Amino acid sequence: MQRIQLTFRFIRFFFQATTQYGVHSPFVFEFAQKVLDDDRQFYAFSSLEILRDQLLADGQKIQVTDLGAGSQMKLGNSRSIKAIANSSLTTPLYCKMLFRIMQLYRPKSVLELGTSLGLSTLYLAQGAASAKIISLEGCPNIAKVAQKNFQTFKATNIDLRTGHFDQTLQKALADLSPLDFAFLDGNHRKAPSIDYFEQCLEHIHEQSILVFDDIHWSTEMEDAWEEIKAHPQVSLTIDLFFMGLVFFRSDFKVKQHFKLVPRTWKPWILGFFGK
Numbered sequence: 001m002q003r004i005q006l007t008f009r010f011i012r013f014f015f016q017a018t019t020q021y022g023v024h025s026p027f028v029f030e031f032a033q034k035v036l037d038d039d040r041q042f043y044a045f046s047s048l049e050i051l052r053d054q055l056l057a058d059g060q061k062i063q064v065t066d067l068g069a070g071s072q073m074k075l076g077n078s079r080s081i082k083a084i085a086n087s088s089l090t091t092p093l094y095c096k097m098l099f100r101i102m103q104l105y106r107p108k109s110v111l112e113l114g115t116s117l118g119l120s121t122l123y124l125a126q127g128a129a130s131a132k133i134i135s136l137e138g139c140p141n142i143a144k145v146a147q148k149n150f151q152t153f154k155a156t157n158i159d160l161r162t163g164h165f166d167q168t169l170q171k172a173l174a175d176l177s178p179l180d181f182a183f184l185d186g187n188h189r190k191a192p193s194i195d196y197f198e199q200c201l202e203h204i205h206e207q208s209i210l211v212f213d214d215i216h217w218s219t220e221m222e223d224a225w226e227e228i229k230a231h232p233q234v235s236l237t238i239d240l241f242f243m244g245l246v247f248f249r250s251d252f253k254v255k256q257h258f259k260l261v262p263r264t265w266k267p268w269i270l271g272f273f274g275k
């Protein structure tokens, strides 16, 4: 049922979205050109995609921690690494966008909520090699696998912290403050998403960027996204369907919201409208 709803949401998004050719803001045009439409294959991509393939084929089972409601944590079922990879990893397209966001905006302090097996963290770390990165994960056994992956890639700039976000987020924010960039890919519920957003707001500055994952995943995530967009401190948002970016720059005089797709996604629509 959720998949059918998601498909309908995607179709609606697709028809509302534009490409770099449909935006007049120089800032958003540069974003579309350099983040969505740059098809260069960086050296890091091939080794990280080999890691993805390995994780997707790894039948080893580990006991996962059920993060449940509130801040209770208890040991849940045993699951194979490949099942975890299948259900949680950010897709190659969006991981590469994260890498290019790092390359374009060069953040010095980076926070990730939801490490899982560490693949998106490694994309962030390879894109921003000199940044201080803190990644938070609630399940200690999943975190162990991520830590091993960080060692394999010699990603010494990642500080992986284990525990429920309710226990780890405040300290991580204090340690990173001022916060340049955050990727929020943990708890995909409305109330926690708003709570993490508000906590991040206390440590941001004008050039900070917050990225929310799965903003159209459910009605409550769409509600959370609308609430975030409406926040008075937010000056610009970019909706990429599976991710939403939030900017706070005061040089955007009027608040604007964009829905963007890579230019190669809809040449026939552009042709139809003569763009």
Ligand SMILES: C[S@@+](CC[C@H](N)C(=O)[O-])C[C@H]1O[C@@H](n2cnc3c(N)ncnc32)[C@H](O)[C@@H]1O
Pocket: 067, 087, 088, 089, 090, 113, 114, 115, 116, 117, 118, 119, 120, 121, 136, 137, 138, 139, 142, 163, 164, 165, 166, 185, 186, 187
């Ligand atoms: C979607 S996965 C992250 C995927 C990862 N960013 C990637 O793309 O490779 C979400 C992770 O957040 C963790 N998580 C969810 N809710 C949490 C919470 N309240 N506290 C700590 N970790 C949490 C889960 O254990 C899971 O590993």
